[in-house]
Amino acid sequence: MSAAEIVAAGNAALAAADLVAIDVHTHVHFSTRYAQSAEGTARMAQMQEHFRSDVVGADLPGLAAYYRERRMAAVCFTIDSLGEPSEHAPTNEEIGELAAEHRDAIIPFGSVHPLRGKGGAAIARRLIETYGMRGFKFHPSVQEFYPNDRTAYPIYEVLAEYGLPALFHTGQNGVGAGTPGGGGIRLKYSDPLYLDDVAADFPEMPIVMAHPSFPWQDVALAIATHKAQVHIDLSGWSPKYWPAQLVQYANTLLKHKVLFGTDYPLFSPERWCADLEKTDIRDTVKPGIMLGNAARLFGIEPV
Numbered sequence: 001m002s003a004a005e006i007v008a009a010g011n012a013a014l015a016a017a018d019l020v021a022i023d024v025h026t027h028v029h030f031s032t033r034y035a036q037s038a039e040g041t042a043r044m045a046q047m048q049e050h051f052r053s054d055v056v057g058a059d060l061p062g063l064a065a066y067y068r069e070r071r072m073a074a075v076c077f078t079i080d081s082l083g084e085p086s087e088h089a090p091t092n093e094e095i096g097e098l099a100a101e102h103r104d105a106i107i108p109f110g111s112v113h114p115l116r117g118k119g120g121a122a123i124a125r126r127l128i129e130t131y132g133m134r135g136f137k138f139h140p141s142v143q144e145f146y147p148n149d150r151t152a153y154p155i156y157e158v159l160a161e162y163g164l165p166a167l168f169h170t171g172q173n174g175v176g177a178g179t180p181g182g183g184g185i186r187l188k189y190s191d192p193l194y195l196d197d198v199a200a201d202f203p204e205m206p207i208v209m210a211h212p213s214f215p216w217q218d219v220a221l222a223i224a225t226h227k228a229q230v231h232i233d234l235s236g237w238s239p240k241y242w243p244a245q246l247v248q249y250a251n252t253l254l255k256h257k258v259l260f261g262t263d264y265p266l267f268s269p270e271r272w273c274a275d276l277e278k279t280d281i282r283d284t285v286k287p288g289i290m291l292g293n294a295a296r297l298f299g300i301e302p303v
Contacts, residue, residue, distance in 0.1 A: 006132035013103035022294035025235035025261030026074040030059045031090040064102035077109035077137040096131025109135045114145045114152030121154035135165040140189035141173045148197035165206035171213035192220040199227040211236040217243045235261030239275040260290045
């Protein structure tokens with residue numbers, strides 16, 4: 001199948017699933033091979049006990065089953081590193097292959113380290129054409145790059161060619177939070193202001209700024225209102241802690257550009273939705289946040 005045929009098949013399966021929501025931000029921490037091993041089973045049990053959650057540490061089939069039960073779909077991804085890959089993490093290829101078996105519940109995103117440059121562009125193209133990736137995830141603070149670094153532009157050129165969204169972590173980082181030195185994570189890379197250059201230079205590439213962009217929330221709102229293809233996902237923070245200006249813009253100027261996201265397994269959809277009810281988000285706006293805006297972004301037509 002061509003990339004277009006893969007996308008069409010995925011959209012048809014998602015439309016037929018009669019979804020109530022699309023979670024645009026979930027992490028797959030474990031490969032299926034590792035998750036099914038004795039070591040992986042033990043590690044997931046430890047994580048579930050530590051976080052007091054039964055949703056921590058699923059592999060992709062587990063993630064698909066979890067969201068399917070809720071009549072939701074999930075954008076899922078791993079994070080590419082320039083170092084040695086983690087023994088327990090899934091590869092892009094595994095995510096693409098397994099997503100093809102769960103098209104009714106999974107929207108696969110690739111991850112290519114931006115500093116791979118032209119080589120990364122070739123990888124991105126292969127992941128799109130062979131594995132049906134529907135977008136790409138970038139994490140500036142973890143991958144240690146500024147989004148407007150020209151080294152990354154060949155990768156963006158590929159995404160713009162296919163009209164695929166780029167999802168960028170913005171704002172403070174949960175990784176290393178509360179530890180001495182923040183685990184070496186530098187927040188400067190995730191200032192959303194650097195994405196303004198990217199949005200100006202790649203108007204054909206949809207951009208999703210992940211999370212309330214603390215402490216740069218006003219910057220993110222300014223970019224999203226100024227650049228037509230820029231969206232904001234609402235993952236990683238409980239809705240009851242959203243800044244007041246984010247709620248104001250989500251209700252008004254950006255009501256068609258804000259997207260439901262949990263940062264699963266950090267938040268379950270149930271907790272996120274329960275906390276949403278504690279906000280001043282208007283009932284008329286919620287259907288767009290939960291489903292309509294993301295469906296439009298991915299070109300999913302209702303059946």
